[in-house]
Amino acid sequence: MIFCRPIELSKIAKDTKFIQRNRQLSVIKFLEILFAEPGNIAKKSLTELCLGLSHVGVTMSKQGFDKKFNENSVAFLKAVFLALFTIQMKLSIDKTTINSTIDFNTVRILDGTSIKLTKKLQFFYPGTVDAGAKCQIEFDYLTGRFIYMEIQAGKAGDSASGIKRLESLQKNDLILQDLGYFQYKIFEKVDGKQAFYVSRAPADTMFYVDHPNPRYHKDGKIMKMYAYERLYLEEELKTMKRGTIREYPKVYLGKQAKYPTRLVIYRMTHEQEQRQEERIKRRGQTKPGKIKKKSYDVSSISVYVTNLPQKVPAEEVPQLYRYRWQVELVFKSWKSDMEVDFYRNMKKERWECHFYAELILLLLSLLITYQLRVYFKEERDIILSEQITMCEVSKRIWKIWQARDQLEWENLINELIKGLARLGRKNIKKIKPRTDQQQK
Known part of the structure; x- marks a missing residue:
């Protein structure tokens, strides 16, 4: 599955010169700031973001951190998105079924x-x-x-x-x-x-x-x-x-x-x-x-x-x-739960980092949500609410992405499945019979 398969972050960082321009900030720490919470770098001020860095052992001024949002950082995140896009296109994924006369490819x-x-x-x-x-x-x-x-x-x-x-x-x-x-x-x-x-x-x-x-x-x-x-x-x-x-x-x-x-x-x-x-x-x-x-x-x-x-x-x-x-x-869901359209008075490169971070979050959340949808339908005969599922998945993306130990990964997924089984059912409205007045 795409959310547990590593990509060559170090190679992407070198190719986009991210490491060369951001020697004080490692790739992992930079990604953590972006993905620990949806919309993080847009919602929080530079002061709040620097305080967050200090909690993970990185000391940096507001001006210094602002400079980390540069054309190389944007190129790095864009390259990460393209790498994930390419991987997910090659994955063998179970399809959901729809009511149709033709068995469509997509x-x-x-x-x-x-x-x-x-x-x-x-x-x-x-x-x-x-x-x-x-x-x-x-x-x-x-x-x-x-x-x-x-x-x-x-x-x-x-x-x-x-x-x-x-x-x-x-x-x-x-x-x-x-x-x-x-x-x-x-x-x-x-x-x-x-x-x-x-x-x-x-x-x-x-x-x-x-x-x-x-x-x-x-x-x-x-x-x-x-x-x-x-x-x-x-x-x-x-x-x-x-x-x-x-x-x-x-x-x-x-x-x-x-x-x-x-x-x-x-x-x-x-x-x-x-x-x-x-x-x-x-x-x-x-x-x-x-x-x-x-x-x-x-x-x-x-x-x-x-x-x-x-x-x-x-x-x-x-x-x-x-x-x-x-x-x-x-x-x-992308706008309300992942807050892609939240903006403040910030420079172009910082907004573009925010955008590509939320785009990566959307790609991963959407893919995981649709795999979970197939699982719940086939294994539990439950129709999931895509919006509730995407919201819950997006909150856990960073932890899921970090998990490399099989047991840790399974625990995270099982916790997510248990929560969705209780709260993630889709509310399907029953179609009411039409009245004579409506049929006129």
Whole structure:
């Protein structure tokens, strides 16, 4: 397992010149300051951090310790992350099972999360408002593996990352993506690699179907203006009952591109529609730009495009897409439990050390959590709460990483398993039957 397999820290430290620039501070002491407590170097002042060092036998002034956060320290932590990333990609890991017609190789979920920063970092990380960074992360829902990571300026868009991450796409992978990555080019590349996608479609997407009464030129070629007929979502929802699904096996995306895909429309229940309208309202309050009127007009339907074959029932498409919300739980845990978005008035190199430390923490916590999830389901028939598990794992990462004795390692893991067996069960809400009013 990745959390008990050593990596060559001394070699990484030499290669990145960490040792050369940090002679007073050993690699292990530096890592302990970073990982003994999530968010440590961002939450605590330099005075508090220096006091922590004195407890482990290292005496250093605030100015001296601040200098330890330099470009070599950042390069060292980045290299550690890349080493762990490479190792976990090669591990043989048991997969969790999902309800699906196709046995997917991976279920890849990509999303970006914004991290607010102090204004002094605006030159390096310009945000939409003041300073900010954005982290793009893609992981496999079946194993918990990291597949792609990119750190960007806060004002950067998502679409470029949507293309870049496809370099590692393999046959029979399934990608689940939100509106920020909606591009015809992505769908074409996924098709080309014999993989699958399920994507939400923006409200203003133009859909076309084959014209019911096409007209032809004398030479037999179809007239362009009579080849397709516009499909209006606003009209579709008027004829759909709440809680029902409608499918079009073949539609064409875009007025110019006319990219062929499969369309699945879900008409929300009354409660779901109210929640969706609240989300749209909040988005209008927190994000720049004006919400389009059509977003409100079709707020009661969820629109999905996919290249899944017809043997996959239309009802399964929204069910598969729901797994995408797992990334929201991952980011919530990363921010609230590991405190990656905690910031103070600190220099760029110190923040980047904080970021890469928390990124390493996320990678390890996510991977261990998903292995524990499989164990609890198979051995104890318990469904774990991923968020509770990630929180408990992240608190123990430093002790687990340090453990080299088999007995010590087993004791730490057994202690974690006992705690999760008592408190880590997922609270699964039962689906209430719909009322007649909701079905209208």
